[in-house]
Amino acid sequence: MADAGYGSEENYELLESQQIEGYVKYNYFHKEQKRAQKNNPFLQQNLFYNKDGNFYVCPMGQRMEFVGKGTRESTNGYTSQVSYYSAARCEGCPMRGQCHKAKGNRRIEVNHRLNELKARARKRLTSETGKYHRSKQAYRSRSSVRPDEKQ
Numbered sequence: 001m002a003d004a005g006y007g008s009e010e011n012y013e014l015l016e017s018q019q020i021e022g023y024v025k026y027n028y029f030h031k032e033q034k035r036a037q038k039n040n041p042f043l044q045q046n047l048f049y050n051k052d053g054n055f056y057v058c059p060m061g062q063r064m065e066f067v068g069k070g071t072r073e074s075t076n077g078y079t080s081q082v083s084y085y086s087a088a089r090c091e092g093c094p095m096r097g098q099c100h101k102a103k104g105n106r107r108i109e110v111n112h113r114l115n116e117l118k119a120r121a122r123k124r125l126t127s128e129t130g131k132y133h134r135s136k137q138a139y140r141s142r143s144s145v146r147p148d149e150k151q
């Protein structure tokens with residue numbers, strides 16, 4: 001069990017390679033459980049992904065085609081593979097103001113491997129066992145506050 005600060009691709013991969021069933025949150029784990037986030041069609045995580053065709057579909061129904069791959073390096077040197085997708089024509093779209101602020105067409109960067117690992121982490125964290133561990137951890141965090149820090 002660990003806090004969101006540990007929910008990186010590198011750490012998830014390490015746990016998988018050691019066959020350790022971790023209950024590790026990632027950034028935005030709590031935020032994404034909120035209804036406003038789940039119902040926002042413009043957020044990248046809510047765009048429909050067609051895995052077979054390897055394209056996304058934007059809120060206007062336009063395909064966002066795969067346009068290339070790249071890498072990202074974390075501060076401690078871990079390299080991640082990312083993919084880029086782009087809408088073909090955002091000009092004149094009535095939803096543009098809500099959708100993105102880029103000058104041209106909307107472009108997204110996706111780390112598919114991290115998304116896979118996060119989906120597994122989410123499944124564990126929202127299971128009954130995960131809820132139990134999270135409640136224990138919240139209790140431990142509260143108990144570790146020094147008396148003079150309590151308000």
Ligand code: SF4
Nearest residue numbers: 058060090093096099
């Ligand atoms: S602004 Fe572009 S990506 Fe966004 S909904 Fe419109 S067409 Fe789709």
